[in-house]
Amino acid sequence: MYGIGDLVGDLDRIVDAEKDPRMLIGRASENLRRLIVTPNAIPDEFLRNRNPSGTTRNLIHKHPTERYVVLAILWPSSYSSPVHDHGAWGVSGVYRNAIRVTNFVRLDDGKRPDYAEL
Numbered sequence: 837m838y839g840i841g842d843l844v845g846d847l848d849r850i851v852d853a854e855k856d857p858r859m860l861i862g863r864a865s866e867n868l869r870r871l872i873v874t875p876n877a878i879p880d881e882f883l884r885n886r887n888p889s890g891t892t893r894n895l896i897h898k899h900p901t902e903r904y905v906v907l908a909i910l911w912p913s914s915y916s917s918p919v920h921d922h923g924a925w926g927v928s929g930v931y932r933n934a935i936r937v938t939n940f941v942r943l944d945d946g947k948r949p950d951y952a953e954l
């Protein structure tokens with residue numbers, strides 16, 4: 837059974853080996869997919885929603901030199917978030933239920949704080 841420890845070990849190897857962000861994201865995505873299709877791979881302690889009116893971010897693992905984190909982010913039913921940028925590379929997967937994501941393309945040059953033309 838592929839579990840959290842396996843994912844973390846694979847991510848450690850990937851962030852050490854990959855210099856191309858697209859390859860890093862692709863390989864990390866493949867391993868996350870392996871985790872989320874494995875029944876009971878994420879312990880219940882990380883799947884507890886502590887904020888029923890908003891999101892809960894449960895830290896599963898933090899790389900020792902902060903090259904990545906693994907989070908379980910829980911959203912209540914019908915939750916929506918404003919347009920935002922994560923500011924870093926990332927992969928995501930849905931372990932239970934479903935989410936709808938809308939991706940935007942930024943059209944401006946990004947020089948104005950708190951402003952984006954989409």
